[in-house]
Amino acid sequence: MDMLAIANLQKRFGDKSVLKGLDLSVPEHSVFGFIGKNGAGKTTTMKTILGLLKADGGEILVSGEKVVYGQTATNRHIGYLPDVPEFYPFMTAPEYLSFCGEITGMSRIEIKSRSNELLKLVGLGNEKHRIKGFSRGMKQRLGIAQALLNRPKLLICDEPTSALDPVGRKEILDILMAVREQTTVLFSTHILSDVERICTDVAFLNDGVVNIQGKLSDIKSQYRTEEYVLETGNEEELKLLMNVFAGLKKSGMNTASFRENDHTLFDILRFVTDNRIRLLKIERVEPTLETLFMEVVEK
Amino acid sequence: MKSLLAFMKKEWMEQVRSGRLLILVIIFILLGIMNPAVAKLTPWLLEMMADSLEASGMTVTAVTVSALDSWVQFFKNAPMGLIAFILLESSIFTKEYQSGTLVLALTKGLDRHKVVISKAIILTLFWTVCYWFCFTITFGYNTYFWDNSIAQNLFFSVICWWLFGLLVVALTVLFSTLSNSNTGVLAGTGCTVLVSYLIGLIPKAKEYLPTLLMDGNSLIYGTVEARSYVTAIYITVLLSVVCLAISFPVFNKKYL
Numbered sequence: 001m002d003m004l005a006i007a008n009l010q011k012r013f014g015d016k017s018v019l020k021g022l023d024l025s026v027p028e029h030s031v032f033g034f035i036g037k038n039g040a041g042k043t044t045t046m047k048t049i050l051g052l053l054k055a056d057g058g059e060i061l062v063s064g065e066k067v068v069y070g071q072t073a074t075n076r077h078i079g080y081l082p083d084v085p086e087f088y089p090f091m092t093a094p095e096y097l098s099f100c101g102e103i104t105g106m107s108r109i110e111i112k113s114r115s116n117e118l119l120k121l122v123g124l125g126n127e128k129h130r131i132k133g134f135s136r137g138m139k140q141r142l143g144i145a146q147a148l149l150n151r152p153k154l155l156i157c158d159e160p161t162s163a164l165d166p167v168g169r170k171e172i173l174d175i176l177m178a179v180r181e182q183t184t185v186l187f188s189t190h191i192l193s194d195v196e197r198i199c200t201d202v203a204f205l206n207d208g209v210v211n212i213q214g215k216l217s218d219i220k221s222q223y224r225t226e227e228y229v230l231e232t233g234n235e236e237e238l239k240l241l242m243n244v245f246a247g248l249k250k251s252g253m254n255t256a257s258f259r260e261n262d263h264t265l266f267d268i269l270r271f272v273t274d275n276r277i278r279l280l281k282i283e284r285v286e287p288t289l290e291t292l293f294m295e296v297v298e299k
Numbered sequence: 300m301k302s303l304l305a306f307m308k309k310e311w312m313e314q315v316r317s318g319r320l321l322i323l324v325i326i327f328i329l330l331g332i333m334n335p336a337v338a339k340l341t342p343w344l345l346e347m348m349a350d351s352l353e354a355s356g357m358t359v360t361a362v363t364v365s366a367l368d369s370w371v372q373f374f375k376n377a378p379m380g381l382i383a384f385i386l387l388e389s390s391i392f393t394k395e396y397q398s399g400t401l402v403l404a405l406t407k408g409l410d411r412h413k414v415v416i417s418k419a420i421i422l423t424l425f426w427t428v429c430y431w432f433c434f435t436i437t438f439g440y441n442t443y444f445w446d447n448s449i450a451q452n453l454f455f456s457v458i459c460w461w462l463f464g465l466l467v468v469a470l471t472v473l474f475s476t477l478s479n480s481n482t483g484v485l486a487g488t489g490c491t492v493l494v495s496y497l498i499g500l501i502p503k504a505k506e507y508l509p510t511l512l513m514d515g516n517s518l519i520y521g522t523v524e525a526r527s528y529v530t531a532i533y534i535t536v537l538l539s540v541v542c543l544a545i546s547f548p549v550f551n552k553k554y555l
Contacts, residue, residue, distance in 0.1 A: 090316040102305030
């Protein structure tokens, strides 16, 4: 079953149309990367899922229940981490978590044990100060702790890693990876290496619609190009090759690339053996999310 | 219910830790002491100024003060207390809009109406406690120095003023759900009171207006009967309830 299903979602701000019929389905227990450049409508989509924005058209189902703007009962299934989480600065981290726990109706004992567990998980176990003095990374980590407090079925994170340094980013990604067993994670980002690191599924958002969506591995194989890169020992040897194979494109001092449908790999390898050309490297180019992303955005 | 209590606990914690509660209590204690103090000092002040007053043609004879003078001061200072109260508390909603702190609580499944209820309860509670604290202090001094029994309708008149304060609290809640800024809340609340005051200048309209309840002096001097305030009381209570009732749907549809 899909944890989250969005059909034909539309939203406009004034005369600017941000979402133009967005469709999205997030399968259960996936880590879903929601990718798009700045201003593509990622945050708008997430806020609409949470009932913080009113959609102009379309339908959102969270765990099979319809999302209603204003009084949003579906939020009990959701843990949300906004891009810049804001807490009550006069509270300490445990106080804030117990406030959140009481709101969601958890028992006192459960709050206590869950808070301790989560604060340890996010590395705030020994933090005694009020939130007033927290750094951005600390707030982000507390944000994850509060989002996970009531064991939500769906964890929504809005660019959780964008503002963090490499260490902070790794920590957050590790936490998201770790919670995958318990929940479904939907997170928006424009940092593609993060997606490759932890996501099972992805969707590319561009110009208000989702262009590509599916399992990361499927998408990668679907968009796999039959492209190879080879590197020779020196420039002369490369020239020798290029004289025979016109389809080779020079991409560096000793490197060139070619496509399988121009020349077969075996033809080239035979020529390499016959002429005793020293090969330093030959490899099949894996499609990166970056090339995919660029393709989607430029389409 | 549990979530309502949790949110109220948070409000209480905020009021205490930000020092707002302390400031309010100090203000209302000072006002409570000032009322009898000013009355007590009046003869002495006039005596001090007797010479200069005489030069301008006024003669000061022996001035006697009573509990009534202290109560007149009470009704004179009550608006100051209320204004200070509203100035301090007008940001109770808007601060949360601006910082975005409500977003997390609401996405945790807190019902929106509980936000309005808990803030309205806290404001009502604080106004009630501060106001009656101030009253008790003045009442105590007055009993000590003079005799409170010469003030007619005393309890009725202070209850009227308290009710007026409750209406202003309800207005603050309403304008807090309508406006996103502190200024909007103050302007909305202030203008509504001002309009009521201006309409009250028409003698026929006066008895229907909440601002009538501010006129405690006429009651304690016995120049008007308590009965003539009843209509205004009904209207004030009704308006307060209406203000709060409107706040809920407005807040439900508010973009946060």
